[in-house]
Amino acid sequence: xxxxxxxxxxxLRAVVSEREVAPRRSFVRRHRVAVGxxxxxxxxxxxxxxxxxxxxxxxxxxxxSVTEGPDGKVTITIYNGEDGEGIERRLAQAGxxxxxxxxxxxxxxxxxxxxxxxxxxxxxxxxWDGHQAHGHSWTLKPADFVDATLLIETRSYGDRRGVVSEFxxxxxxxxxxxxxxx
Amino acid sequence: xxxxxxxxDPDAFEVFYREHIEKVQRFVARRxxxxxxxxxxxxxxxxxxxxxxxxxxxxxxxxxxxxxxxxHNVVSAERRRKARELRANQRISGRRLLTADDVTRLxxxxxxxxxxxxxxxxxxxxxxxxxAVLELVALDGLSPQDAARALGIRPATARVxxxxxxxxxxxxxxxxxxxxxxxxxxxxxxx
Numbered sequence: 356x357x358x359x360x361x362x363x364x365x366x367l368r369a370v371v372s373e374r375e376v377a378p379r380r381s382f383v384r385r386h387r388v389a390v391g392x393x394x395x396x397x398x399x400x401x402x403x404x405x406x407x408x409x410x411x412x413x414x415x416x417x418x419x420s421v422t423e424g425p426d427g428k429v430t431i432t433i434y435n436g437e438d439g440e441g442i443e444r445r446l447a448q449a450g451x452x453x454x455x456x457x458x459x460x461x462x463x464x465x466x467x468x469x470x471x472x473x474x475x476x477x478x479x480x481x482x483w484d485g486h487q488a489h490g491h492s493w494t495l496k497p498a499d500f501v502d503a504t505l506l507i508e509t510r511s512y513g514d515r516r517g518v519v520s521e522f523x524x525x526x527x528x529x530x531x532x533x534x535x536x537x
Numbered sequence: 538x539x540x541x542x543x544x545x546d547p548d549a550f551e552v553f554y555r556e557h558i559e560k561v562q563r564f565v566a567r568r569x570x571x572x573x574x575x576x577x578x579x580x581x582x583x584x585x586x587x588x589x590x591x592x593x594x595x596x597x598x599x600x601x602x603x604x605x606x607x608x609h610n611v612v613s614a615e616r617r618r619k620a621r622e623l624r625a626n627q628r629i630s631g632r633r634l635l636t637a638d639d640v641t642r643l644x645x646x647x648x649x650x651x652x653x654x655x656x657x658x659x660x661x662x663x664x665x666x667x668x669a670v671l672e673l674v675a676l677d678g679l680s681p682q683d684a685a686r687a688l689g690i691r692p693a694t695a696r697v698x699x700x701x702x703x704x705x706x707x708x709x710x711x712x713x714x715x716x717x718x719x720x721x722x723x724x725x726x727x728x
Contacts, residue, residue, distance in 0.1 A: 359576060359631075359639035360558055366629045367554060367583050368547040374587070 421445045430494045433509065446505065450497030453505040456533040466531045508533070544590030554583065557604055562646060564608045567653035567676050569615075572643035576631030578615060582608045584629060598686030605677060606687035609669055659706060667702040670695045 357365075418438035422430045429449040433442070439455030446453040495505070542549035561582050562575070569575045586607050635643070653676045660668045673684035685695035 356636070356638075359634050359636070359643070362634040363576075363580055363583070363629070363631065364551060364554055364558075366580075366634070367587065368551060370584065370629070371543070371545065371547045371550045371587055374545050 416441055416445075418442070419445070421449055423449050424494075427498070428494050428496055433507070439507075439509070442507070451495055451505055452503070453507060455507045455509065458508045458533065458535050465534045467534070542590075544587050550587065553586075553600065557601065560601065561604065561608055562643075563650060564605065564677060565612065566643075566647045566650040568612050568657065568672075570647055570651075570654060572640050572647060573632040573635065574615075575643055575647065576635050576639075578611060578631070580629040580631035580634075581615075582611045585611050598683065602679065602683045602687045605673060605679065605683075606689065609673065609687065613665070613669070660702075663702055663705060666690075667698040667705070670698045671702040674699060 416438055418434055419442050420432045420434075421442075422432075424430065429446070429451060431442070431446065439457060442455050443453050543553045544550075558579075561579055565575045565578045565582070569578060582604070586604055589607060656676065660671060663671065669688055670681070670684050670690075673679045673687055674681055679687065681695045681699055682692045685692040688695070
């Protein structure tokens with residue numbers, strides 16, 4: 356008598372076999388900042404030179420800052436979730452495709468399909484140093500985002516003291532829009 | 538082993554599956570007490586591994602560590618949504634494959650991992666990033682470096698998160714969870 360493990364293996368082998376004979380999938384991906392990325396091809400070259408001079412300079416938005424370092428890394432700091440489109444545009448200029456979604460407190464994004472990939476991890480930071488007003492910073496390598504979209508979920512609380520953000524990297528497959536759910 | 542092979546070669550996948558099925562089942566049992574949901578999630582972990590196999594790079598850790606990262610994603614996704622939504626979108630229903638004997642066997646495995654599930658409530662207030670590292674280290678026995686690879690983060694980041702998680706558990710601990718948390722073994726974190 357076959358066990359669960361045997362039956363599951365048979366079904367999974369069938370899935371792999373279908374992929375074996377199917378043409379490689381052409382992944383559909385949301386590129387909300389596709390225009391920005393196209394423009395970025397030119398900016399990236401100029402940015403490499405400029406960053407060496409102005410690396411560490413902070414943008415003036417009260418909602419976020421993005422700094423391109425001389426080592427090619429990009430540091431983003433989010434102070435609140437009020438300017439998601441601005442964050443997307445600025446990250447696109449830095450070579451990072453991003454999608455920012457403000458999610459109601461105590462709700463989560465559900466995406467169908469989810470687009471789980473190797474680097475599809477979720478991470479977050481919070482007020483670990485006791486200074487919410489300082490925002491939350493991450494340092495990224497644009498080279499990691501050639502085939503990926505950075506998903507940023509922000510949850511801003513009423514007093515605007517800070518924002519809790521979750522990052523995810525979706526490197527394979529397609530993913531649907533954020534549907535906020537409890 | 539390359540990811541491309543397990544995603545497109547059934548024989549390579551079978552070798553990979555046989556090597557990892559018990560590890561995945563134990564991983565799930567440390568987090569889920571319902572054998573039917575455990576079966577669904579086990580199927581989902583391997584489906585996600587097949588889907589994302591192309592992205593595996595041997596230089597970024599072992600296949601087992603990579604699979605733990607995939608399993609973490611799947612179980613975390615399950616926590617964020619309702620079980621019925623998982624089933625509605627599943628290509629393989631794990632629970633449909635279960636016999637009565639299978640359920641009994643899974644329940645025994647789940648009972649054996651009860652110690653781990655006792656620890657989960659203590660981690661509920663941790664930020665997801667810290668919780669992910671802590672789970673892989675304290676529940677699954679990965680080193681901080683392997684946990685970092687599984688999650689796709691830098692080892693230094695994993696160590697910082699582990700340190701913060703430990704501090705939070707010590708300072709915000711609910712008294713009734715103290716005995717369970719005392720059993721958490723966390724390697725010393727050095728900066």
